[in-house]
Amino acid sequence: xxxxxxxxxxxxxxxxxxxxxxxxxxxxxxxxxxxxxxxxxxxxxxxxxxxxxxxxxxxxxxxxxxxxxxxxxxxxxxxxxxxxxxxxxxxxxxxxxxxxxxxxxxxxxxxxxxxxxxxxxxxxxxxxxxxxxxxxxxxxxxxxxxxxxxxxxxxxxxxxxxx
Numbered sequence: 001x002x003x004x005x006x007x008x009x010x011x012x013x014x015x016x017x018x019x020x021x022x023x024x025x026x027x028x029x030x031x032x033x034x035x036x037x038x039x040x041x042x043x044x045x046x047x048x049x050x051x052x053x054x055x056x057x058x059x060x061x062x063x064x065x066x067x068x069x070x071x072x073x074x075x076x077x078x079x080x081x082x083x084x085x086x087x088x089x090x091x092x093x094x095x096x097x098x099x100x101x102x103x104x105x106x107x108x109x110x111x112x113x114x115x116x117x118x119x120x121x122x123x124x125x126x127x128x129x130x131x132x133x134x135x136x137x138x139x140x141x142x143x144x145x146x147x148x149x150x151x152x153x154x155x156x157x158x159x160x161x162x163x
Contacts, residue, residue, distance in 0.1 A: 081114040108155035
């Protein structure tokens with residue numbers, strides 16, 4: 001049975017934002033299996049306010065993410081999400097599960113825009129378990145999908161599982 005975690009509206013959280021294992025709960029190598037992963041994380045609908053807050057924090061004030069007129073003049077139906085914000089949420093989702101100190105690789109590709117009101121689901125699936133240079137490594141396929149079924153972000157990550 002699969003469970004789904006959901007963060008509170010406004011995205012203010014404490015501890016494990018994605019609802020995965022608490023960082024203090026160590027993931028054991030023996031408990032990992034190819035095809036497994038943490039519970040999917042379904043976020044609250046995206047908002048323009050969230051886009052602007054992220055832009056202010058990141059210093060990326062591209063008007064295409066907050067100015068309706070500018071976005072339409074560029075050929076888009078409306079403003080759209082700043083992809084790096086969702087990449088950050090994806091990073092938090094997997095580091096809450098396997099630990100931020102254990103990241104060895106994290107890469108994403110932006111596949112399609114996410115729009116105000118979209119509900120995004122974050123998933124991670126183990127694609128490989130291997131030992132290399134005395135380390136136990138976990139390879140992951142990462143995915144952020146829209147409620148339409150479209151892929152917003154596709155990615156890969158590698159984590160070390162401490163001995």
